[in-house]
Amino acid sequence: MAANEEHAVSVGAEAKAANAGHGADGPVGPMETFKYDDAIVRKFMGVTVLWALVAFLVGLIVALELIVPVATTYEVAGFRPFAFLAPLSFLVDTKWLTFGRLRPLHTNAAIFAFAGNAIFAAIYYSTQRLCKARMWSDKLSNLHFWGWQLIIVLAALSLPLGLTQGKEYAELIWPIDLLIALVWAGVFGTNYFMTLRVRRERHMYVALWFYAATIITVAMLHVFNSLALPASLTRSYPVYAGVQDAMIQWWYGHNAVAFFLTTPFLGLMYYFMPKAAGRPVYSYRLSIIHFWSLIFIYIWAGPHHLHYTALPAWASTLGMLFSVMLWMPSWGGGINGLLTLRGAWHKLTDDPILKFFVVGVTFYMMSTFEGPMLSIKSVNALSHYTDWTIAHVHAGALGWNGFLAFGMIYWLLPRLYQTPLFSKKLAEWHFWLATLGILLYIIPIYFGGITQGLMWRAFDQTGTLQYPDFVETVMRLMPFYGIRVIGGTLYFLGTILLAYNLVRTWMKRPKVYDEPVYSAPRLLPFADPAAPAFKTRLPDNIGLGKKGDVLVQHITSVWWHRAWEARPAKLAILSFLAVATASALELIPTFLIRSNVPTIASVQPYTPLELGGRDVYISEGCYNCHSQMIRPIWAETKRYGDYSKPGEFVYDRPFQWGSRRLGPDLAREGGLRSNIWHVLHFENPRQTSPQSIMPAYPHLLKDEIVWEEIDRSVLTHAMLGVPYPKEVRDGLSTQLAQTQAKAIADDIVAAGGPAGLENKQVVALIAYLQRLGTDINKPAPAAPAAATPVASTAP
Amino acid sequence: MRLTDVMSNLGLGIYPILALPLFIGVFVGVVMRVSKRSRRSELHRAGGLPLEEGELVSRGTACEQASGSGRA
Numbered sequence: 001m002a003a004n005e006e007h008a009v010s011v012g013a014e015a016k017a018a019n020a021g022h023g024a025d026g027p028v029g030p031m032e033t034f035k036y037d038d039a040i041v042r043k044f045m046g047v048t049v050l051w052a053l054v055a056f057l058v059g060l061i062v063a064l065e066l067i068v069p070v071a072t073t074y075e076v077a078g079f080r081p082f083a084f085l086a087p088l089s090f091l092v093d094t095k096w097l098t099f100g101r102l103r104p105l106h107t108n109a110a111i112f113a114f115a116g117n118a119i120f121a122a123i124y125y126s127t128q129r130l131c132k133a134r135m136w137s138d139k140l141s142n143l144h145f146w147g148w149q150l151i152i153v154l155a156a157l158s159l160p161l162g163l164t165q166g167k168e169y170a171e172l173i174w175p176i177d178l179l180i181a182l183v184w185a186g187v188f189g190t191n192y193f194m195t196l197r198v199r200r201e202r203h204m205y206v207a208l209w210f211y212a213a214t215i216i217t218v219a220m221l222h223v224f225n226s227l228a229l230p231a232s233l234t235r236s237y238p239v240y241a242g243v244q245d246a247m248i249q250w251w252y253g254h255n256a257v258a259f260f261l262t263t264p265f266l267g268l269m270y271y272f273m274p275k276a277a278g279r280p281v282y283s284y285r286l287s288i289i290h291f292w293s294l295i296f297i298y299i300w301a302g303p304h305h306l307h308y309t310a311l312p313a314w315a316s317t318l319g320m321l322f323s324v325m326l327w328m329p330s331w332g333g334g335i336n337g338l339l340t341l342r343g344a345w346h347k348l349t350d351d352p353i354l355k356f357f358v359v360g361v362t363f364y365m366m367s368t369f370e371g372p373m374l375s376i377k378s379v380n381a382l383s384h385y386t387d388w389t390i391a392h393v394h395a396g397a398l399g400w401n402g403f404l405a406f407g408m409i410y411w412l413l414p415r416l417y418q419t420p421l422f423s424k425k426l427a428e429w430h431f432w433l434a435t436l437g438i439l440l441y442i443i444p445i446y447f448g449g450i451t452q453g454l455m456w457r458a459f460d461q462t463g464t465l466q467y468p469d470f471v472e473t474v475m476r477l478m479p480f481y482g483i484r485v486i487g488g489t490l491y492f493l494g495t496i497l498l499a500y501n502l503v504r505t506w507m508k509r510p511k512v513y514d515e516p517v518y519s520a521p522r523l524l525p526f527a528d529p530a531a532p533a534f535k536t537r538l539p540d541n542i543g544l545g546k547k548g549d550v551l552v553q554h555i556t557s558v559w560w561h562r563a564w565e566a567r568p569a570k571l572a573i574l575s576f577l578a579v580a581t582a583s584a585l586e587l588i589p590t591f592l593i594r595s596n597v598p599t600i601a602s603v604q605p606y607t608p609l610e611l612g613g614r615d616v617y618i619s620e621g622c623y624n625c626h627s628q629m630i631r632p633i634w635a636e637t638k639r640y641g642d643y644s645k646p647g648e649f650v651y652d653r654p655f656q657w658g659s660r661r662l663g664p665d666l667a668r669e670g671g672l673r674s675n676i677w678h679v680l681h682f683e684n685p686r687q688t689s690p691q692s693i694m695p696a697y698p699h700l701l702k703d704e705i706v707w708e709e710i711d712r713s714v715l716t717h718a719m720l721g722v723p724y725p726k727e728v729r730d731g732l733s734t735q736l737a738q739t740q741a742k743a744i745a746d747d748i749v750a751a752g753g754p755a756g757l758e759n760k761q762v763v764a765l766i767a768y769l770q771r772l773g774t775d776i777n778k779p780a781p782a783a784p785a786a787a788t789p790v791a792s793t794a795p
Numbered sequence: 796m797r798l799t800d801v802m803s804n805l806g807l808g809i810y811p812i813l814a815l816p817l818f819i820g821v822f823v824g825v826v827m828r829v830s831k832r833s834r835r836s837e838l839h840r841a842g843g844l845p846l847e848e849g850e851l852v853s854r855g856t857a858c859e860q861a862s863g864s865g866r867a
Contacts, residue, residue, distance in 0.1 A: 033852055034849075035855065126845070129845075129847075129848050129849070130844055130845065132847075132848075132849040200849070201844065201847075203837070203840070203841045203844065205841060205844040205845065206841075207845070270845070271845045272845075274845045274846060275845055275846070278846075279846075280842040280843045280845070280846060281842055281845075283842075284838045284839070284841055284842030285829050285830065285834075285838055287842075288825075288829045288838075289825070289826055289829055292822060292825040292826075293822060293826075296818050296821060296822045296825075297818075297822070514854050514855045515855035516851055516852075516853065516854050516855045517851075517852040517853045517855055518848065518849035518850060518851055518852060519849065519850045519852045520849045520850060578821075582818065
């Protein structure tokens with residue numbers, strides 16, 4: 001091979017001979033030299049650590065917000081042990097910092113800023129090396145970097161301001177959504193697939209497949225879940241309503257976990273574990289099976305479609321089977337990762353990188369065992385809405401995503417800064433702090449979640465709820481929440497050690513980085529000499545028959561598949577088809593078959609004022625604590641009233657079912673409390689419920705309703721097909737809203753409340769709350785306002 | 796007549812049911828293909844790809860024109 005080293009270019013035949021060691025099938029072209037772009041990897045790695053700090057810090061703040069209101073007043077024998085937390089009370093009543101606004105910031109920062117930048121660092125480092133090619137365009141690489149950071153900064157500004165779309169993990173407002181689509185698909189996607197096209201290694205290593213599937217699927221999920229009609233620059237309403245919006249949202253949510261937090265990290269694992277262990281992956285064959293099974297099964301394993309479509313029992317069983325089948329590839333994949341260390345286990349004792357990887361993969365196996373388990377209906381009945389889900393996602397995010405990212409960063413640091421790691425000891429400390437931190441986080445929250453679920457469904461001998469007061473079930477969580485804060489703090493401290501190690505290593509970097517030059521032969525268009533040439537076996541047949549026979553031979557020889565694997569465009573199309581077909585087949589029935597969402601004649605559109613109140617509800621992120629979906633379970637109907645029917649949500653854009661209950665369900669809140677109660681409650685929940693952990697919303701009593709916004713809101717809903725025949729006439733919706741607001745404000749004054757609320761946001765919010773869940777008990781209007789016929793009402 | 800009416804009458808409810816076996820089928824096909832013996836050497840080589848970086852031509856520093864193999 002030495003012969004080629006000084007020649008940048010040599011003739012194809014020579015290069016082919018020289019390249020025999022590569023074992024690539026197909027012809028190769030002249031030798032080419034190239035450099036890897038490591039500067040971009042350094043950038044992504046740096047911000048990964050920066051955003052990790054931010055995401056975890058905001059996580060700590062929201063965790064504190066849940067204990068501060070109660071802990072500060074907690075007394076034992078006249079002594080207040082947690083009084084020292086009192087200075088933090090501002091967290092609970094500053095409007096920018098309330099739980100409903102900050103929690104989305106925490107989740108978005110953890111997923112899209114921390115995990116996102118980590119996978120970009122991994123992809124930019126490994127793709128270049130696996131392709132033996134520099135990224136296709138340095139400009140696009142940098143545009144990707146700066147574009148993504150801009151998105152993160154915009155998110156960090158807009159979410160505390162209450163600018164949100166109100167859909168979990170898809171909260172960002174539509175202009176930012178557009179930017180995401182542009183940067184992700186247009187910039188990153190183009191750069192990635194073009195790099196695959198100009199690669200110098202014939203075989204695309206499995207990590208590249210995982211990355212490709214990530215890019216395509218996330219683009220698809222993001223675009224379809226974000227389809228909305230803007231009402232202004234910061235506000236928009238989804239084109240889907242109610243059950244359909246929920247289906248799309250959880251199709252997105254479920255698969256975002258699969259394709260943002262799983263597949264790219266598996267690619268990372270399949271590249272960096274062998275690197276760190278110095279040996280190839282245990283079974284490459286298994287890794288390919290792992291890939292295709294995730295692509296084919298994951299989309300199906302989403303349990304949600306089983307609940308709302310009329311699938312026959314055997315199909316439902318098959319669906320369950322898919323979930324269980326998911327155990328096999330996930331565990332196969334996990335074991336594959338662990339066995340990569342075969343014969344290297346002794347290295348584990350003094351290598352923090354391998355420690356992070358091994359524990360990370362272990363958490364992967366744990367989470368992928370738990371996930372399908374949580375999708376089993378009977379388990380879900382207990383776990384849903386409780387903190388069990390929170391424990392589950394943190395095992396995944398902190399254990400799997402966090403540890404894989406940390407392991408990778410420690411491996412990259414000396415290589416990218418071209419100097420030994422500043423301190424291996426600190427890395428060890430990081431590992432132990434983080435491990436202890438995770439355990440102190442998830443174990444109490446598992447306990448808390450299960451306790452919560454059991455208390456909600458506990459009945460006494462007389463058949464009444466044992467804990468009718470919801471607050472009581474929240475109080476029981478407080479000690480667990482306290483320990484969680486300690487666990488989170490340890491994990492955060494570990495990350496500070498990483499940041500310190502990074503900065504100190506960076507300070508030792510050389511004045512100028514080496515930029516090694518590599519060489520590899522160019523690939524020529526794929527024409528496999530070993531590809532069989534098929535001749536028809538039917539000499540006596542007509543032309544069409546002969547062609548058909550050759551085609552059949554082609555297909556059955558599965559030769560096409562090898563060619564497909566080697567071509568990025570085709571691989572991309574194939575994985576897209578797999579994912580898109582499954583999704584379409586899963587979603588179309590709910591969308592387009594009327595009988596899936598029976599309309600209810602008495603359910604009418606919200607009044608303009610209620611719509612305005614709904615906007616306040618969305619903007620404050622009340623869905624982070626309150627569900628609006630009563631399940632057909634005895635304990636729930638007993639506590640909250642009649643279970644929710646799909647037809648009740650046909651005007652909900654976006655749906656606000658929520659996924660967790662830190663407060664009671666609000667689906668039947670209408671008429672439950674007086675207007676004045678709500679005013680006092682929003683001013684400070686501790687006035688009406690002394691042990692409440694709900695944030696105070698005094699600003700709602702001061703901030704004015706913007707009537708034109710309500711106008712625009714009504715108009716936009718009308719454009720989306722909501723039957724608002726007269727309200728859309730000039731200025732009428734404002735007039736209607738003001739009349740309704742006046743009535744509520746008068747009622748509040750009559751009950752001894754403050755005057756002058758008729759143009760304050762609290763009145764709109766109350767109007768909305770008093771409407772919730774009441775339509776179903778009203779008589780159907782004489783002439784249905786809706787133009788669509790009514791299919792049926794629930795029996 | 797709206798799109799919903801058309802779609803409602805197409806009997807699409809059967810699709811998810813057809814698709815499940817279809818997907819299992821394709822998946823089993825992939826597994827069988829990957830397990831083919833004839834692919835052993837190809838897969839073996841591919842498994843080692845992360846440990847390659849390309850042939851190192853020079854270290855990229857001005858003074859130091861080292862040559863040698865970049866392979867681990």
